[in-house]
Amino acid sequence: GLAGGLLGGLALLAGGDDVFSLLIPWLLLLATALFAASPWLSRWLAARRREASAVPPHSSGSMAAHGLVSIYGGYFGAGMGILQLAAFSIEGHQLVRANALKNLISAVIYSVASITFIVAGRVSWYELLILLGGATLGGYAGGALSQKLPAAWLRAFVILVGSGMTLYYFWATYAG
Numbered sequence: 001g002l003a004g005g006l007l008g009g010l011a012l013l014a015g016g017d018d019v020f021s022l023l024i025p026w027l028l029l030l031a032t033a034l035f036a037a038s039p040w041l042s043r044w045l046a047a048r049r050r051e052a053s054a055v056p057p058h059s060s061g062s063m064a065a066h067g068l069v070s071i072y073g074g075y076f077g078a079g080m081g082i083l084q085l086a087a088f089s090i091e092g093h094q095l096v097r098a099n100a101l102k103n104l105i106s107a108v109i110y111s112v113a114s115i116t117f118i119v120a121g122r123v124s125w126y127e128l129l130i131l132l133g134g135a136t137l138g139g140y141a142g143g144a145l146s147q148k149l150p151a152a153w154l155r156a157f158v159i160l161v162g163s164g165m166t167l168y169y170f171w172a173t174y175a176g
Contacts, residue, residue, distance in 0.1 A: 002108060004070020024173060
């Protein structure tokens with residue numbers, strides 16, 4: 001999470017706003033599709049693990065996936081939660097546990113990326129304070145809600161939000 005947040009933040013600074021704007025809808029599409037497919041991917045990977053004499057769930061492939069998600073998160077915060085949930089779901093974690101792990105790792109990634117942007121002088125402080133307040137409230141509300149909703153409803157809600165964001169950003173980027 002630490003290294004990925006730093007690498008993603010540096011990649012964002014190097015690529016600039018134009019590249020970032022073009023990638024937003026594609027990154028959201030990838031995140032949402034992986035999350036939506038995670039139950040099938042999880043079963044497929046579990047079958048492959050059994051065939052390959054029980055590779056542990058935190059294998060080097062799993063760690064590489066989490067590393068890539070961390071870089072993605074440092075580069076593009078929106079949608080990272082969906083990718084984190086997809087990675088943990090593919091590993092077979094229950095959704096509530098996956099959500100808790102996602103929140104912890106996300107805090108590390110976002111903190112490191114934020115420090116990178118602060119050091120680079122690329123932070124709009126007013127907007128940051130508003131987003132920080134909203135993210136904090138949303139994190140607490142989302143955690144409480146995830147424990148009360150059935151997992152299937154929570155999964156459907158995440159896919160719905162991810163799909164809506166993807167469609168909006170494709171429209172805003174390429175049609176708007």
